[in-house]
Amino acid sequence: MRISEILEITRKYNVTPRKRKGQNFLVDERVANREIEYAQISKEDTVLEIGPGLGILTSRLVERAGRVIAIEYDRGLAKYNRERFGNKLELIEGDALLIPFPAFDKIVSNIPYNISSPLIFKILEHRFKLAVIMIQKEFAERMVAQPGDKRYSRLSIGTYYRADCELLEFVPRSRFWPAPEVDSMIIRLVPRDPPFRVKDEKSFFELVDLLFKYRRKKIGTVLRMSGIDAKSIEHLPYTDRRVDTLAPHEIGILSDVISSFTSLEKESDRRSL
Structure with missing residues (x-):
């Protein structure tokens, strides 16, 4: 997606990327294509996308999946995606942290950095086939950190307890507009039964x-x-x-x-x- 296209869309729909909202839009089509391939999307899948933004993933999802549901917080971007995709996309306007998730098989999403932690914990509360998600690189490394590592945290334990987590691809900040201050990582989550049992x-x-x-x-x-x-x-x-x-x-x-x-x-x- 060219910067000129992005500027035209943001002007038309009165969208101003806000750092506090984690609005950094992926502009590299090749990265978006690989995310779709990592998720192995088929017509049998119901896919949830959180924060469709300018639709770089959405445009691919609606062609590959049987059903696509997106949750968008920004009013201007919600209007843009409704007009662009019509009945190919089921769009829910609101806060993904507050809205109950609809039923889904897979998640494919470039998650806003500012809600990564609570959103990952919310996602892990659900049962699904797999999730392919792009998040901040340091956050992804915390998810898979081992005991003794300075990045080892409650996030590491919560992830390990509920899912297999795989780091798939490093994505530099230059692949976004506006460029964030951090690099990103594509990860894959596959839910599984806990590897050990606890009483409570x-x-x-x-x-x-x-x-x-x-x-x-x-x-x-x-x-x-x-x-x-x-x-x-x-x-x-x-x-x-x-x-x-x-x-x-x-x-x-x-x-x-x-x-x-x-x-x-x-x-x-x-x-x-």
């Missing part, structure tokens, strides 16, 4: 959130700060290890033991009444 997923992820607020501290220190008494901590595993060295399944074990202690304490309190 809510408690597990609450523990992950707590621990990674203090990623460089020892487990025992963080748990004491959270209000768990020292006597109970003596019976917990991994207390002398730093948070960022624990593998996801080890945090799962820790979560289960803490849950068991909590259950025993509640039962003891109930019997003492």
Whole structure:
């Protein structure tokens, strides 16, 4: 897509790319073509696109997929995509973080950088065949980071627990207009069953959130700060290890033991009444 075309569209539909909205439009047609190929789109697929923007992916999706649904926040871009694609595209105007997702098989999307984290977590809550997504390079590297890596985070654990994540292609900032301050990465997510089981997923992820607020501290220190008494901590595993060295399944074990202690304490309190 030529810059002159982009300027014409943005003028006509009163669109001003905003950094706070993460509006950087992919202009390299070859990159868009490869994203479609990575997703292996067919007429049997219902595809969800978040943030169609100027339609560089959308134009390919409507030709390859059986059904395409797009969620667009910007009013001008929503109008542009409705007029351009007509009944080939089902367009939902609104905030992708707030709108319930419709049923879909695949996601193909260049995600706005400013909502990457909450949007990825929302996507991972759903079941689908696969997602091919372009996101900020550093964010993609955090998704696949291993214990001990400075990029290892709650995002790494949440991704690993719910899906296989593959880094497919580096995309330099020069492939966008206006050029962002960071480079991008195309990734592929394939949902799968958790690689380990925990007694209570809510408690597990609450523990992950707590621990990674203090990623460089020892487990025992963080748990004491959270209000768990020292006597109970003596019976917990991994207390002398730093948070960022624990593998996801080890945090799962820790979560289960803490849950068991909590259950025993509640039962003891109930019997003492």
